[in-house]
Amino acid sequence: MLGYLLRRIGLAGLMLFGLVCLTFVISNVAPSDPAALAAGPDAGRSQIEQARRDYGLDKPLPEQFLRYLTDLAHGDFGRSIATGRSVGTDLARYFPATLELVILAMALGVLLGVPLGVLSALRKDGPADHATRIFAVSGIALPPFWFGLLLQLAFATWLGLLPTSGRLSVFTEPPPPITGLLLVDSLLTGNFGLFREALSHIILPAIVLSLPCLASILRVNRSEMVEALRMDYVTAARAHGVTPWRIVMVHALKNAMLPTLAIIGLRWGWMMSSTVLVETVFDWPGIGLYAVSSAIAGDFKPVMGVTLIVGLNFMIANLIVDLLYGVLDPRLRRA
Amino acid sequence: MTALLEIADYRLAFDTFDGTAQVLDGIDLTLEAGGTLGIVGETGCGKSVLARSLMALNPMPPARVVSGQIRFRGSDILGMSDREMRRLRGRAISMVFQDPASYLNPLLAIGTQMEDAIRGQDAAVGERQRPRAAARARAAELLAAVGLPEPARLLDSHPHQLSGGMRQRVLIAMALAGDPVLLVADEPTTALDVTVQAQVLALIARLVAERGLALMLITHDLGVVAAACARVAVMYAGTVVEEAATADLLSRPLHPYARGLIAAVPDLDHPERRPQGIAGSIPSLITPPRGCRFHPRCPVATERCRSEKPLRREILPGRSIACHHATP
Known part of the structure; x- marks a missing residue:
């Protein structure tokens, strides 16, 4: 190992x-x-x-590159040319907003995608399977900016239930950051009013961001479960008297989770980069919005910083997935 | 007294895209408690499907029962609900499978798989599931019973760390977990090395004798049947064509197909006699031949064989043949 x-x-x-x-x-x-x-x-x-x-x-370029490397090694992302601010400081401010959004979207994707995938595999070709299929295909096909605008129209403009944009109301003083994740910080300080407010702001962008992720997790998990349930070891487990619940939730799902995990890892990195559209629609002050406004200004240091952060996220997510593979699959542990 | 297992006029079809395959076409077989019955036949003759039927493991659909009964201790398995069937699995009827590599879950430790089986059987009969530790102790006991060394260490192993013979022993141990009365072994030695085949076969024979199990052994290997079964049924294209005491069948097969099977075995005492193949190949089960299903390949087929399906009849005591031309 x-x-x-x-x-x-x-x-x-x-x-x-x-x-x-x-x-x-x-x-x-x-x-x-x-x-x-x-x-x-x-x-x-x-x-x-x-x-x-x-x-x-x-x-000369090699010298510039060397300087870039040494600066990065010291945690220095350089300075924004347009504003003169340190990119590192900016990232520390904007990244938690994106991270919070992605975590919530991923949680929605996994917590709904995996059970729905299992359900549709068990009810293969039944009404529930068809319903989740339609849901998943639309989830992948709907353009996020359009879907985001639609949700804003429905929940904010018509129903007046949720705010349209930002992390908090403009009248609310943001709390001093602990983790930078508002939902976590408000709970840590016991400020439940703030938690409610942060939740009401994040829920729509999180849904929009998670929909394609949820859809692909659901579809992959479904087809892997269908496959796993057909395997000889499932037949054997039934013959030996293992309870149906345990067969589905442990014997088959553990096998189906391997490819599902790979999708989860990829989707994590993908959401980090595709959050740009969602952040723009919901005016969410994250790295996506930061990268877009810098790029429009031709300000390359922030774009480099954001690219690095997004790439790091891809890498770390895939590293974690690889390590989880090793935990799940004993065949990989052989050095 | 009723027999342990009675299969009567059992017909099973598979609905496929190409049409309905009549995979089992009127099976009649009886197995007494403690009896040993071998089922031999070519690949695709329906012997594995028959074995799975005893534990309701065939996926339905596509499989569909057309007619017949499978009575276990007098009650019909085919009419049982899933819940009723689960009471039998492992506790009354157990199964040993062909390829131990694919029938063990690659991601779960041997101990986990055995504990799940043992505890699942508790739940199936409505008992409280015994604690994991108790199930684990029982699993270690079972592994020792099938001659595996260091059971405690084995329980923490995963299937890929075991040899083929060890895996098959593990599967046999799992099959014994609920003290069944009927063991169904589906080609238990086919996927193993030749040297290990003999050991595993000897193990099955020993366990059957020690525990007084009834055994239904599915194989295409007549040598395996000779070693482990008192009686043998020869299957061809979904029908039983001959059923007899093993020694009688091997020394003097009466059905033309059974004769062909025996002639196909190399004779080591008379190496100059070349093994004879059976001409032709197994028929499509979607459009099986009319009359006797064997007639297109049969050397003695006549007009009657093409039109009229032969019923299996007892032509000698304890010996029945499905052939119009069979004589004692």
């Missing part, structure tokens, strides 16, 4: 280096001139050259 663990972690390290290279390349192939942006709209040629020297952009 230890060998397996070390191999996986080593592989993740290599991937991290590749990711850093990639973000660096992105910043250098972008068509905008960051020095011109930094110097301002009215700057002359000499001022632009001055800015270029200030930001080290006149150095």
